[in-house]
Amino acid sequence: GAVVSQHPSRVICKSGTSVKIECRSLDFQATTMFWYRQFPKQSLMLMATSNEGSKATYEQGVEKDKFLINHASLTLSTLTVTSAHPEDSSFYICSAYGLAGGPEYFGPGTRLLVL
């Protein structure tokens, strides 16, 4: 299957700082990537859809100025959590698909802890 990587896998930061998370499709080109957030024992929550070369589409209730998404190439999307606060602590997961109608392949996730 296709491989998606994420970096870092875990990050601890102080409140008020910004954190950047990278998502890469390693063996396929992904015109579209997705960013999810998942709190313990809860369902996946789609935050935004990231399209290469264009602005991300954010789900209702997700602050686009707080969660900055850049999809600069067909294999890389980044999520920056700006001015992070403890309530932003969560498991952030990206996914990508290569073929229309095909499955999403998920990265391993990034666990963010804001102190």
Add this chain to the structure above:
Amino acid sequence: QKEVEQNSGPLSVPEGAIASLNCTYSDRGSQSFFWYRQYSGKSPELIMSIYSNGDKEDGRFTAQLNKASQYVSLLIRDSQPSDSATYLCAVKANAGKSTFGDGTTLTVKP
């Protein structure tokens, strides 16, 4: 009504039994159907894709699709403790995002 609904669970089966996971969806335009497995603390992992009516088998896993009934299921034969996880059903119209169910948590007891 949710777009994708799964058994609320949790589902518990003894080792060696068949686990049956069910999913219904509301969008009749859906074309692609996926099952993911998510272990606690990990990200989802694709285990099955199915695109046409009928059964698709892969090892101990069988996915079943009935578009007329808007129903997709996953059977796990000879369940093992290592199958204990949350199983997510996902549905997709064509390009764009998949819609995920909330998941069914399966526990296989030795």
